[in-house]
Amino acid sequence: MRTTGDVVVVGGGMAAGHLVASMHRRGLAHRLTVLGAEPHPPYERPPLTKDELAGAAGTEPARTEADLARRLSMHSPAWLAEQGVAVRVGARVSGVDRVRRTVTVDGGDTVSYRHLVLATGSRPVVPPPWAERPGLVHTVHTAADGARLGPLLREGVRLVVVGGGFVGLEVAAAARGRGCTATVVEAGPRVLGRVCTPVTSAAVARLHEEHGVRVITGTRCVEVVPGEGGAARVVRLADGTALTADLVVVGLGVRPETALASDAGLEEDPGTGGIAVDAALRATRDPSVSAVGDVAAFPRAGYGGRLRLESVDHACASAENVAARLAGEDPGPYAGQGWVPLFWSDQYRHTLRIAGLSTGYDTTDVGGAPGEGPFTVRCLAGDRLLAVESLDLPRDHSAARRELRAAPVH
């Protein structure tokens, strides 16, 4: 079967969901055909490691994947139908023919496009020996993962989290809220080492320790040994420590989902592994293809090389930029003047917010009481502000956004 789409979006995740909203605001949602591999229309991912796992606001963990995806959905199926957006679920795209301008959906049918938006996101990193044994370790990336894991977090369950990034720490916090014991194993010298200053890392580690989490840093997890017949697993660390776990969750980061783009001959950015796009988010080798969200590697003025970000704010902003262009507007370069990357993480009843990127700074200016209460860390290169991390200080975060927006991009 062959169908014709005007703008075809591959990937039915958060960037695709935001693209639908952005096109809707312009009265153009009917131009979109969204092809998503998951069996659900676009849904919000952040709650998978937060409210939904922790059972916040009196909610029980969703019993089924469909139930969870429905609770988190970005647009109802009825609304999508009303707007004339064609969203095909369970539609994994297996090939792109850039000459004919068609994509092939698993199962054989083709959809032609005038413009193609790649929003294929990313997938969690799981070391091969663990990935080969279903059920040995868990990841939290999809509604299917969340629905599997949520009901397993029960009183007394011994959880080991491998990886002290946002996802791993949020899972540990949620698990403590459900009465599990939790140990976080981080190979680097500190948790959140990739994204935060040492001050914030230490404060967040302390927060977890105060909530009874054992935080182990500076030693790698080398092996997860399955228990026989449902018995506990043994998690072995490089320093010889052996931890007993009923449940192991892996939060070792993600890799961009670029196979489709590479097979189609699009350029992959060697620095970030994402699809190389220009300042208009168009694939460097084909202006009839754009990339948005986690998979896009975009240039930033004054930054040596491309950036690839995993955040809701970027999924939303990149989709907005592409929607504007599809509508014939000129939104200017993506990540140009006034652009500020934004991140947040909820752990226990605390919210860590980051404006800017905490890299390349030479000094930090700390206010408040890190490790004891709310605080702010300002990261500076000379007298130029690069990023601000704040815990439970939303006003400082808003002020930092304004300040960073006003600062010239070098």
Ligand SMILES: Cc1cc2nc3c(=O)[nH]c(=O)nc-3n(C[C@H](O)[C@H](O)[C@H](O)COP(=O)(O)OP(=O)(O)OC[C@H]3O[C@@H](n4cnc5c(N)ncnc54)[C@H](O)[C@@H]3O)c2cc1C
């Ligand atoms: C558990 C969790 C918690 C998070 N918490 C936060 C947070 O607190 N704050 C924050 O800013 N960010 C958070 N993030 C990150 C944020 O959710 C992502 O950056 C965002 O979802 C990226 O959107 P995307 O559309 O690029 O990718 P995704 O939302 O991952 O969607 C990509 C979709 O493409 C589909 N796909 C892939 N290949 C194909 C193909 N060949 N054919 C069809 N479909 C395909 C995938 O199945 C997937 O559904 C979190 C992420 C996770 C997983």
